[in-house]
Amino acid sequence: MRGVIMGTERSTVDGVIRTSARGHSVLNSPRLNRGTAFTRRERRELGLVGLVPPQVLTQDQQAARAYAQFRSQPDDLAKNVYLTALRDRNEVLFHRLLGDHLAEMLPIVYTPTVGTAIERYSYEYRRPRGVYLSVDDPDAIESSLRASGLGADDVDLIVATDGEAILGIGDWGVGGIDIAVGKLAVYTAAAGVDPARTLAVMLDVGTDRQDLLDDPLYLGNRHPRVDRDRYDAFIDAYVTAATKLFPDALLHWEDFGSSNARRVLDRYREKTLTFNDDIQGTGAVNLAAVLSGVRAGGAALRDHRVVLFGAGTAGVGIAEQLRDAMIADGLTSREAAGRIWAVDRHGLLTDGQQGLRDFQMPFARRRAEVADWRHDEDLGGVPLAEVVDRVRPSVLIGTSGQGGAFTEDIVRSMAAHTDRPVILPLSNPTRLAEAVPADLLAWTGGRALIATGSPFAPVETDGVTHHIGQANNALVFPGLGLGTAVARAGRITDGMLVAAARAIADQTDATAPGAPILPPIDRLRDTSVAVAVAVARAAVADGVAREPVDDTVEERVRAAMWLPEYPPIEAV
Ligand SMILES: NC(=O)C1=CN([C@@H]2O[C@H](COP(=O)(O)OP(=O)(O)OC[C@H]3O[C@@H](n4cnc5c(N)ncnc54)[C@H](O)[C@@H]3O)[C@@H](O)[C@H]2O)C=CC1
Ligand SMILES: CC(=O)C(=O)O
Ligand SMILES: [Mg+2]
Structure with missing residues (x-):
C-alpha cells in the first residue's frame, strides 16, 4: 500500500497498516482516513485528538449516516457527486456503502448516471482521481505513473480510456476518466478487487467535440484528437511504461473508438495481459444472455438466427463470440457466420459496401444474397426492418446507441415467427436503449426474453412480474479480473471469456415465468465468484496460468476478495 501516502505500508503478513503519517495527513488520505471511527488509541497515536469530534462511531453508524446523506441528495447527479466526495474522503466507507446498496447505487456510480457525470466533468470537478497522461507530454508517462506512488508489486489492474466512445454518448475527452473510475468501483464492489491495487488512467489525446474545445472550463487537452x-x-509508450512499472497488472481498455479499440487489442493481446471490455466483456455477457435465453426457448444455439443492430466495437465483439459458440455447438465457421446478420448505419453489412470497416468484413453478407431485398436509397443499404422481415431472427441485439430503434413494427414482425424472441437492447445509457422492456413485452404478448444494458425496473404483464436482466459487461469483467489474478494468468484467452459466459448463464434459470435471463445485480458478488472460478480453471486449461488451480479454487477466490473493513492501523 505504498501508493497511499509517504511512510505507509500495509503488511501482507498480518494486514496491519503501519504509518508514519500524523494529524491532517492521515485525515486527508482517503485510504487511511476513517473519520469518526478512529478509536481513542488510534487518535492518540496518530495525532488526531482534537481534530475529529469526540464521539467514536462504529462503521455501521457511519454507514447509516452516509446512506441518509446520500438519500437526501436532490437528484442522481448530486448522488454521484456525493459518492465521489465520500470516496475521496474515506474509501473504505464508500465501498462499504456501495456494497450494502449495490442495486441502488450501481446506477449512480456506473451506467446510466456516470454518463451524466462525464458530460458534466469539467463543471462538477472537485479533485483529481487516477493518472492523467497527455499525448503532448509523452516523456512524462513513466514519471506520472510512478507519481501514483505504487511499486512493481502493488498494482493488479489498470483501467484506461481515451474517452472517444463513452458508453453510447461519444467523445467526452478528459471527462472519460470517470468511466475508468466507475469501472474500478464495480471491480471492487462485485469482485472485491482491492481498490488500493488499482489505477484509473486517462489517455488524453485531445477531443473532437467542438463544445468542449470552445469551453473555457474544459480541463483536458484543448486540441482535436x-x-x-x-x-x-x-x-x-503507455503500454511499455505500464508493463515495465507494473509487470503483473491487467491492462483494461474502456470506451475507445471502434477502429482504435480493435487495433490496440489486436496489437497487444498476444504479448501482454490485456483485455478490451467493450469487445470481449460485452461479447461474453451477451453470449451468457443468449445461452440463457436460448435454453429457456428450447432450441439449440446453432439453430438460432441472430440480427445484430450496430456493428461497432461491442456489436462485432458480440458477433465473434456468438460465432465461436456456434462453432463449438457443431457448425462450421462459415455456417456460424451465416447465422448472423449485422446491420450498421448504412444498413445490412454487405461485401463491397462503401465504408465497410476491416473488423466488420467477416460478417458482411454477399451482395447477391440480398439483391432482391428492399434497399433504402437514403440509407445506402438494406434497412433493419427489411432484414428482420426476411431473416425472421430468433435473437435481436442492439449495440447502436440509437434509442428506440427497435420499433413496434420490427418487434412484432420478429415475434410473429418465433415463440420466445430473445431481445437485447444493450445500448447505454438508459435513453439510448433500442427499446424499453415494457414495450417489448407489450408487443410480444409477454413472450420476449429480454436483457438490457442499463438497469430497468420489473414489468407486470397479465399477472406475471418480468424481471429484466442487466446484460452489462459488469457481470464479466470483475470476475474475469479476480480469476486472472488468482490463477496469475499471463494472458486473457478466448477460452477464459467463454468460461465466464457459461458460468454466468449457469447462475440463472430463465424457464420460470418472468424470471430474468441473467443473474440479478444484487447477486453480483456470487456471480463474480462463479466467473472467477471458471476463468481461473480456463486459464489453467489454456496454459496461461502461473499458479496451479485445484479443488480449493473457490476458497482461494473468496479469500482473495478485499472487504470494506477498517484494517488494524499502527503509528510507527
Ligand atoms: N451492455 C453492455 O455491456 C455494453 C453496451 N454497450 C453499448 O453499445 C453501444 C455501442 O457502443 P460501442 O460498440 O462501443 O460503440 P461504437 O461506436 O463502436 O459502435 C456503434 C455502432 O453503431 C453504428 N450506428 C450508429 N448509428 C447507427 C444507426 N442509425 N443504425 C445502425 N447502426 C448505427 C455505428 O456505425 C457503430 O458501428 C453504446 O450505447 C454502448 O453503451 C457497449 C459496451 C458494453
Ligand atoms: C457498459 C459499457 O462498457 C458501455 O456501455 O460502454
Ligand atoms: Mg464501455
Whole structure:
C-alpha cells in the first residue's frame, strides 16, 4: 500500500497498516482516513485528538449516516457527486456503502448516471482521481505513473480510456476518466478487487467535440484528437511504461473508438495481459444472455438466427463470440457466420459496401444474397426492418446507441415467427436503449426474453412480474479480473471469456415465468465468484496460468476478495 501516502505500508503478513503519517495527513488520505471511527488509541497515536469530534462511531453508524446523506441528495447527479466526495474522503466507507446498496447505487456510480457525470466533468470537478497522461507530454508517462506512488508489486489492474466512445454518448475527452473510475468501483464492489491495487488512467489525446474545445472550463487537452501515428506511438509508450512499472497488472481498455479499440487489442493481446471490455466483456455477457435465453426457448444455439443492430466495437465483439459458440455447438465457421446478420448505419453489412470497416468484413453478407431485398436509397443499404422481415431472427441485439430503434413494427414482425424472441437492447445509457422492456413485452404478448444494458425496473404483464436482466459487461469483467489474478494468468484467452459466459448463464434459470435471463445485480458478488472460478480453471486449461488451480479454487477466490473493513492501523 505504498501508493497511499509517504511512510505507509500495509503488511501482507498480518494486514496491519503501519504509518508514519500524523494529524491532517492521515485525515486527508482517503485510504487511511476513517473519520469518526478512529478509536481513542488510534487518535492518540496518530495525532488526531482534537481534530475529529469526540464521539467514536462504529462503521455501521457511519454507514447509516452516509446512506441518509446520500438519500437526501436532490437528484442522481448530486448522488454521484456525493459518492465521489465520500470516496475521496474515506474509501473504505464508500465501498462499504456501495456494497450494502449495490442495486441502488450501481446506477449512480456506473451506467446510466456516470454518463451524466462525464458530460458534466469539467463543471462538477472537485479533485483529481487516477493518472492523467497527455499525448503532448509523452516523456512524462513513466514519471506520472510512478507519481501514483505504487511499486512493481502493488498494482493488479489498470483501467484506461481515451474517452472517444463513452458508453453510447461519444467523445467526452478528459471527462472519460470517470468511466475508468466507475469501472474500478464495480471491480471492487462485485469482485472485491482491492481498490488500493488499482489505477484509473486517462489517455488524453485531445477531443473532437467542438463544445468542449470552445469551453473555457474544459480541463483536458484543448486540441482535436491526434493522427494515427502519434496516437499509436502514445499508446505504445503507455503500454511499455505500464508493463515495465507494473509487470503483473491487467491492462483494461474502456470506451475507445471502434477502429482504435480493435487495433490496440489486436496489437497487444498476444504479448501482454490485456483485455478490451467493450469487445470481449460485452461479447461474453451477451453470449451468457443468449445461452440463457436460448435454453429457456428450447432450441439449440446453432439453430438460432441472430440480427445484430450496430456493428461497432461491442456489436462485432458480440458477433465473434456468438460465432465461436456456434462453432463449438457443431457448425462450421462459415455456417456460424451465416447465422448472423449485422446491420450498421448504412444498413445490412454487405461485401463491397462503401465504408465497410476491416473488423466488420467477416460478417458482411454477399451482395447477391440480398439483391432482391428492399434497399433504402437514403440509407445506402438494406434497412433493419427489411432484414428482420426476411431473416425472421430468433435473437435481436442492439449495440447502436440509437434509442428506440427497435420499433413496434420490427418487434412484432420478429415475434410473429418465433415463440420466445430473445431481445437485447444493450445500448447505454438508459435513453439510448433500442427499446424499453415494457414495450417489448407489450408487443410480444409477454413472450420476449429480454436483457438490457442499463438497469430497468420489473414489468407486470397479465399477472406475471418480468424481471429484466442487466446484460452489462459488469457481470464479466470483475470476475474475469479476480480469476486472472488468482490463477496469475499471463494472458486473457478466448477460452477464459467463454468460461465466464457459461458460468454466468449457469447462475440463472430463465424457464420460470418472468424470471430474468441473467443473474440479478444484487447477486453480483456470487456471480463474480462463479466467473472467477471458471476463468481461473480456463486459464489453467489454456496454459496461461502461473499458479496451479485445484479443488480449493473457490476458497482461494473468496479469500482473495478485499472487504470494506477498517484494517488494524499502527503509528510507527
Ligand atoms: N451492455 C453492455 O455491456 C455494453 C453496451 N454497450 C453499448 O453499445 C453501444 C455501442 O457502443 P460501442 O460498440 O462501443 O460503440 P461504437 O461506436 O463502436 O459502435 C456503434 C455502432 O453503431 C453504428 N450506428 C450508429 N448509428 C447507427 C444507426 N442509425 N443504425 C445502425 N447502426 C448505427 C455505428 O456505425 C457503430 O458501428 C453504446 O450505447 C454502448 O453503451 C457497449 C459496451 C458494453
Ligand atoms: C457498459 C459499457 O462498457 C458501455 O456501455 O460502454
Ligand atoms: Mg464501455
